[in-house]
Amino acid sequence: xxxxxxxxxxxxQVRRDIIRMVHGVASGHxxxxxxxxxxxxxxxxxxxRPDPNKFTMDGTDEDIFFLSNGHISPAWYSVLxxxxxxxxxxxxxxxxxxxxxxxxxxxxxxxxxxxxxSGSLGQGLSVALGAAISKKLNGDSHxxxxxxxxxxxxxxxxxxxxxxxAAKGVDNIIAAIDYNQKQIDGPLDEVLSLGDLKAKFESFxxxxxxxxxxxxxxxxxxxxxxxxxxxxxxPVIIIMHTKMGFGVDFMYDNHAWHGVPPxxxxxxxxLSQLTETMGDY
Amino acid sequence: xxxxxxxxxxxxxxxxxxxxVELGREDENIVALCADLTGSxxxxxxxxxFPERFFEVGIAEANMIGLAAGMTIxxxxxxxxxxxNFSTARVYDQIRQSVAYSQKNVKICASHxxxxxxxxxxxxxxxEDIGMMKMLPYMTVINPCDFNQTRAxxxxxxxxxxxxxxxxxxPKVPNFTPTDQEFVIGKSLMLEEGRxxxxxxxxxxxxxxxxxxxxxxxxxxxxxxINIHTIKPLDDEAVLxxxxxxxxxxxxxxxxxxxxxxxxxxxLLVRHHPVPMEMVAVDDKxxxxxxxEELLAKYGLDTPDIVDAVxxxxxxxxx
Numbered sequence: 001x002x003x004x005x006x007x008x009x010x011x012x013q014v015r016r017d018i019i020r021m022v023h024g025v026a027s028g029h030x031x032x033x034x035x036x037x038x039x040x041x042x043x044x045x046x047x048x049r050p051d052p053n054k055f056t057m058d059g060t061d062e063d064i065f066f067l068s069n070g071h072i073s074p075a076w077y078s079v080l081x082x083x084x085x086x087x088x089x090x091x092x093x094x095x096x097x098x099x100x101x102x103x104x105x106x107x108x109x110x111x112x113x114x115x116x117x118s119g120s121l122g123q124g125l126s127v128a129l130g131a132a133i134s135k136k137l138n139g140d141s142h143x144x145x146x147x148x149x150x151x152x153x154x155x156x157x158x159x160x161x162x163x164x165x166a167a168k169g170v171d172n173i174i175a176a177i178d179y180n181q182k183q184i185d186g187p188l189d190e191v192l193s194l195g196d197l198k199a200k201f202e203s204f205x206x207x208x209x210x211x212x213x214x215x216x217x218x219x220x221x222x223x224x225x226x227x228x229x230x231x232x233x234x235p236v237i238i239i240m241h242t243k244m245g246f247g248v249d250f251m252y253d254n255h256a257w258h259g260v261p262p263x264x265x266x267x268x269x270x271l272s273q274l275t276e277t278m279g280d281y
Numbered sequence: 282x283x284x285x286x287x288x289x290x291x292x293x294x295x296x297x298x299x300x301x302v303e304l305g306r307e308d309e310n311i312v313a314l315c316a317d318l319t320g321s322x323x324x325x326x327x328x329x330x331f332p333e334r335f336f337e338v339g340i341a342e343a344n345m346i347g348l349a350a351g352m353t354i355x356x357x358x359x360x361x362x363x364x365x366n367f368s369t370a371r372v373y374d375q376i377r378q379s380v381a382y383s384q385k386n387v388k389i390c391a392s393h394x395x396x397x398x399x400x401x402x403x404x405x406x407x408x409e410d411i412g413m414m415k416m417l418p419y420m421t422v423i424n425p426c427d428f429n430q431t432r433a434x435x436x437x438x439x440x441x442x443x444x445x446x447x448x449x450x451x452p453k454v455p456n457f458t459p460t461d462q463e464f465v466i467g468k469s470l471m472l473e474e475g476r477x478x479x480x481x482x483x484x485x486x487x488x489x490x491x492x493x494x495x496x497x498x499x500x501x502x503x504x505x506x507i508n509i510h511t512i513k514p515l516d517d518e519a520v521l522x523x524x525x526x527x528x529x530x531x532x533x534x535x536x537x538x539x540x541x542x543x544x545x546x547x548x549l550l551v552r553h554h555p556v557p558m559e560m561v562a563v564d565d566k567x568x569x570x571x572x573x574e575e576l577l578a579k580y581g582l583d584t585p586d587i588v589d590a591v592x593x594x595x596x597x598x599x600x
Contacts, residue, residue: 057354058354058355058356059354059355060355064354066351106382107382107383107384108382108384115354116350116351116354116379116383116385117378117379117382117383118378119378120374120377120378122343123343123347123374123375123378123379124347125347126343126344126346126347126348126350126351126375126379127347127348127350127351127354127379128351129344129347129348129351130347130348130349130350130351130352130353130354130359131351131352131354131355132351133336133348133351133352134351134352134353134354134355134356134357135355137312137333137334137352137355137357138355138356140355156343157343157344157347157375160339160341160343160344161344161347161348163339163341164338164339164341164344164348167339168336
């Protein structure tokens with residue numbers, strides 16, 4: 001079992017990978033990727049712990065994860081590679097011609113760890129619920145995880161899915177919202193406020209937890225608490241408070257870094273703030 | 282010319298419903314989802330017999346497509362059911378990303394396609410669905426012509442691995458194809474052999490094409506009638522072989538001309554064997570309320586329209 005400090009060490013390397021990937025091709029989404037890094041590291045290295053050498057599309061008898069906000073692919077790809085799904089060197093092909101690591105996740109080239117394309121927002125929660133139902137039908141007691149961006153909650157399909165999950169008691173899923181309160185055009189409250197998100201989820205019938213998504217110890221605690229709410233007739237959702245650009249001072253909590261890569265000088269500054277703990281790819 | 286007789290009119294959607302129950306008995310991985318149109322889609326029997334594998338999703342088609350895509354993970358074979366418009370236009374991006382691009386084994390089953398939905402009018406009459414679905418890579422597009430063929434097609438798509446759009450309709454129409462026919466996806470069916478013109482028809486208009494064939498025969502015109510139940514992948518070989526023999530073509534479908542069967546055939550012919558061609562299809566219009574037969578006549582999709590198109594295209598043939 002990895003300690004909180006082990007996980008934080010991994011997260012630092014993942015953040016370096018993110019900066020190097022988007023800088024390398026001068027495109028991609030660093031802001032949300034940096035903010036969601038701690039959750040993804042904790043999920044793979046401490047919570048789900050799937051066998052990276054036995055990836056199957058069906059994910060039978062293991063916990064499975066769906067990324068709905070596909071634009072934070074740099075964070076996911078780095079975690080998948082660091083966890084052992086594919087070679088680290090492949091991270092250097094991100095967004096390049098003929099790469100499996102598409103700008104937004106794709107299954108066409110059978111990227112290990114990826115079960116569903118995402119990028120066009122608002123679709124992941126429905127898919128995750130479907131996979132959770134499939135697990136129930138198969139008598140598979142494992143859990144389905146799904147990460148959604150907060151901005152994408154503006155898409156109506158999410159609310160269809162939230163209604164469905166509660167109404168039908170899909171209680172083997174733990175969704176998480178990357179609640180950094182920023183989107184491309186600005187602060188979420190200025191673009192289109194989600195209102196009282198906790199009250200909304202509760203009124204839709206979900207078991208709601210909150211956590212600081214940039215605090216590894218709290219992530220582990222709350223994810224454990226979330227698991228204790230499984231199989232009680234209600235789906236579980238975690239409002240995860242994060243900061244866009246976490247770990248890099250000039251990107252911190254700034255929506256301008258949603259989908260803009262750092263230039264050479266900015267990349268150097270960012271990397272100087274992130275310790276190389278596991279060796280760069 | 283009495284090769285085909287109506288065995289008793291039935292709706293194509295009932296062929297779907299009957300086959301779905303059979304599939305449910307054969308394979309426990311078959312699951313069905315419906316967006317508040319269980320009766321209309323004839324999914325009641327499946328819902329009754331397999332309640333644990335039937336998912337009523339309410340009026341939320343986007344979520345239905347996502348759920349279905351997710352259910353394939355774990356090996357389920359989901360059949361989604363709603364009207365053609367809500368099966369396609371309403372959820373195009375969900376199908377594009379979560380089903381087609383993600384190569385998920387989802388069967389999108391669409392009833393009430395075309396104008397023969399009737400009185401509900403244009404909001405519910407899908408005339409663009411074939412075009413939208415055939416544009417998606419990896420998508421198979423099937424439009425069977427009668428009850429028996431819809432039943433056979435439903436059984437066949439369950440065995441096919443990959444996304445499928447299966448289109449059928451509401452009204453009772455002549456049931457004339459064999460009861461226990463083999464349905465081969467992508468393989469067209471020669472119904473009448475002829476030498477003067479080829480009529481390629483799909484869906485409800487296959488019967489109309491056979492009627493037109495009889496009328497034309499009285500004038501000594503020998504029309505070849507081919508049932509194109511699979512619009513994608515198109516049976517290129519059979520289309521070209523027939524056209525090389527007859528030298529002119531009429532397509533017939535209950536769909537917009539843009540994006541339909543005629544469009545697919547024209548693309549093939551213009552590259553490999555250009556010949557005069559006419560298209561019996563809707564000419565860039567929305568439908569309206571009315572009885573199915575009235576609408577087919579008004580929108581130029583009836584037997585006389587096929588006859589006229591044949592005469593027109595034959596007159597354009599070179600000597």
